[in-house]
Amino acid sequence: DLLMQLLLAAASAAESHSEKPTKKIAVGDTVRILDDINRVRELQSGHGEWVDAMAACLGKTGKVVHLDYDGDVKVLVQGDLWTFNPMCFTSSSGLSRRK
Numbered sequence: 001d002l003l004m005q006l007l008l009a010a011a012s013a014a015e016s017h018s019e020k021p022t023k024k025i026a027v028g029d030t031v032r033i034l035d036d037i038n039r040v041r042e043l044q045s046g047h048g049e050w051v052d053a054m055a056a057c058l059g060k061t062g063k064v065v066h067l068d069y070d071g072d073v074k075v076l077v078q079g080d081l082w083t084f085n086p087m088c089f090t091s092s093s094g095l096s097r098r099k
Contacts, residue, residue, distance in 0.1 A: 025073055027064050031089040033077065035059035040088050047072050048083030057082055 025031065034040050035058045044050040062077035072083050 025064055025067065025086055025089070027067060029064045030061055031064060031073075031075060032061045033057050033059065033075070033084065034088050034090055040084075043085040043087050047085035047088075053080075054082060 034043075037055060037058060040054070040058060041050045044054075057075075057077045057080075060077050062075035062082070064073055065076050065081065066074035068074065068083070071086055073086050073089075074081055074083050
C-alpha cells in the first residue's frame with residue numbers, strides 16, 4: 001500500500017533525523033533488534049518509549065506482527081510483544097521475509 005509506505009518513510013525520517021531503514025519491513029518478517037542499549041533507548045523516544053524490560057530483547061530476533069500507522073513496528077520476541085522504532089533493527093543480519 002503506497003500510503004503505508006509513505007507514512008513509514010515520513011515517520012522514520014522525522015524521528016531518526018533522516019535515517020531510513022535499509023530495507024522495507026513487512027508483517028511476517030524476522031528482524032534482529034540492535035544490541036546497543038543506549039542507541040535503542042534514544043530511538044524509542046516517540047516510538048512506544050523505552051521500558052527496562054526491553055533490555056532482554058536486545059540482540060534477539062523477533063517476528064513482525066503489525067505495522068502502526070505512524071511507522072512503529074510491533075515485534076513478537078520470545079513470547080512478548082514490543083513496539084519498536086523501525087530503526088532498531090540491524091541491517092547486518094538482514095531481514096528475512098516469510099513466504
